[in-house]
Amino acid sequence: MITALKTQTRKARWLSAAVMAPLAGLGLTLVAAATLAADEAATIRAALAKVLPDYEPTSVKPSVVDGLYQVDIGPQVMFVTADGRFLIDGAIVDLKTRENIAEAAQAEARQRVMAGVKDEDTIIFPAKDPKHQITVFTDIDCGYCRKLHHHVDDYNAEGISVRYLFFPRSGVGSPSYDKAVSVWCADDQQAAMTAAKNGEQVAKASCDNPIQEQMALGGELGVRGTPAIVLENGEMVPGYVEPKRLAALLEDATDQASN
Template structure:
């Protein structure tokens, strides 16, 4: 399997409720066949959506932020570009972006650290690592993003993993009385008081894993498109307006 299909039961429960919604144009037998075939290769996977595609006999299957395609007989699974040659639209990419954004939005802002722009026109979600150089560079421009009307929603993705210094810093920032000030201090290399509390850091990491994030910062645009790396404010607002 490709990297997109690394699925664990805990991650799926976090990402979205494991409910199968079947379009009225897909038969019950086809839905059951697809579910049964998928269960053989991905026993922990619970489809959150099975929908028909413009291609007869091919169905779009979503598992949280992941999208794949299966034939109605459950024999073939397709992972890759599906392009409408008339419109030149990549149907798979569009579906993947939409699924990614739905799951990110489902977390809710109360599970993020948010830097709101005063006159917000756009909103991005950034998977960040406090000790990542380019993550720090991005945060140093936080006022620049605000000036461009871009609100920044942070999710934590300490690349060194759970129970490491980077992870502990993320937890301490989350548990701080003033999360924004603590985030800024940590990004500037200043010490943050060690704290512990109920926090979503590991859930953020699991979501990032499901999305296949390999590095930070990883920026999720409003349409669900993922942009890897640092993008300066004026360039980013152009990207947002073109997306």
């Protein structure tokens, strides 16, 4: 700001001291506000460290609500008062715009985390003419997961690529978990996934696999049941969604993002 003012000195000679004084005061106010925000963020970090010593906040920043800070811990989002005393974990709705501020922040966090998931770390059924991509946390033995997969060609026809991550709800060591491992370790993962979803026997196989990591990621993202569909904007849609309806949801999300 100071450098910009210096370069404009000749053009700005006509500005009176009365006009420039408020600008200088504004600069001091911004510096003071930034310092205060940094102090409050440090207070919040210290308070959280006492109750959540194993978790380091990714970021602590002022929210759109005065006196309330947004705290990101990986894919998790919470809101904490400036004094670090009160934590809000739930909906925060702007009554003017009807927007759920907390869910919007959570979606951004999910989007950021999912952007780091590479295709090679998923089992992907790509669309020939891709317009959108969804990531689905799935369970081999879940009825609606099977219904979703039965329509995977229809999703692809709508321009939707489908990436699968495993989330066997019955846990590590269960038959569903073992099936997930066998599918992942199969020579043809896509064929094995389709066979397993059709209730067919898949050859038992084992190898180094990311199933437990995928389950942990799902837990961090808030997956409670399957299928759980994560859209490109980070929104999570629980359950089965018919292909054309999902395509419409994705188009609406794209339109909102561009406006």
